Amino acid sequence: MKQPKVTAASYLGKKRLVQSGVLALIAGIYAIGCYILQFDTIQGTLSIPKAFAWLAINFMPTQSSMSYLPQIMEKLFDTVLMSIASVVVAAVIAIFFAILGSKVTGINKFMQVLVRGIASFFRNIPLVAWAMILLFSFKQSNFTGFLALLLMTIGFLIRAFMEIIEDEAGEAMMALKATGASYFQVIFQAVIPQIIPSLISWILYMIENNVRDATLVGILTGTGIGFIFDIYYKSFRFDAAGMTVLSIIVVVIGLETLSNQIRKVIL
Incomplete structure (x- = not known):
């Protein structure tokens, strides 16, 4: 029985599908982890500038x-x-x-x-x-x-x-x-x-x-x-x-x- 010919387009399409599946799996694990830990991604991202501002003010070496x-x-x-x-x-x-x-x-x-x-x-x-x-x-x-x-x-x-x-x-x-x-x-x-x-x-x-x-x-x-x-x-x-x-x-x-x-x- 003759096997179907694998074209470059079908190979690349299959590769993209696998990559998309892996990314979707990682995103799903992250979402489940955030739900279990009750972590708010948006709030956490918005707090990063405040954290660096606090470090810049308090951890800045002074003359003393x-x-x-x-x-x-x-x-x-x-x-x-x-x-x-x-x-x-x-x-x-x-x-x-x-x-x-x-x-x-x-x-x-x-x-x-x-x-x-x-x-x-x-x-x-x-x-x-x-x-x-x-x-x-x-x-x-x-x-x-x-x-x-x-x-x-x-x-x-x-x-x-x-x-x-x-x-x-x-x-x-x-x-x-x-x-x-x-x-x-x-x-x-x-x-x-x-x-x-x-x-x-x-x-x-x-x-x-x-x-x-x-x-x-x-x-x-x-x-x-x-x-x-x-x-x-x-x-x-x-x-x-x-x-x-x-x-x-x-x-x-x-x-x-x-x-x-x-x-x-x-x-």
Whole structure:
């Protein structure tokens, strides 16, 4: 039996129908959610300008808030150092597990599945959950914030490093294996040198990301810049809280600019 010919018009029409159905489904879920939560979309949209106006008036740094700047910068410096330390330690751990778990360099199938499971476990638990879990064991301390950032970063970097190894180091590894090189010679003379630029790029990205996340972790664990912001906000010193937010923004933009320049050099 001859099958009907599929024309471009019928294909595009079917694609539009599927897209319209997906959009209608999303809109329906949103409408049901608003009904259950009793959320007024129109009222919520109209309140956005008022909210930003309130922030502009109350969170605007003033001349008096400059007196808080030394304390803010001290805590912000601690936060940046904690973020860098967590990424560096996580990168050392992640590269070891990534080599064991990669399809290219993995020792066996069991180890590959185990490492991927570990990475998925650490990556899929939210940072807030890690902070709350560790808070019960280690109380409010810099070490608690460091561990929360470390565990989440390990999960992300293991996954990223495994993909880098599989995408970039396969050919170099096969070429060195053909010369009779041992497993460790292949790893240290072919795999790692080949992927170093991409590893550094990911490490820089995670440092930027962890500086932002460390603010939230600090609120929960009583450490760093997040703790200072929480104190200022709860004591209604909104100008000092605004100065804190502004300092975080400046530092994050500075780190991002610096890391982009480093990436241009190494990649």
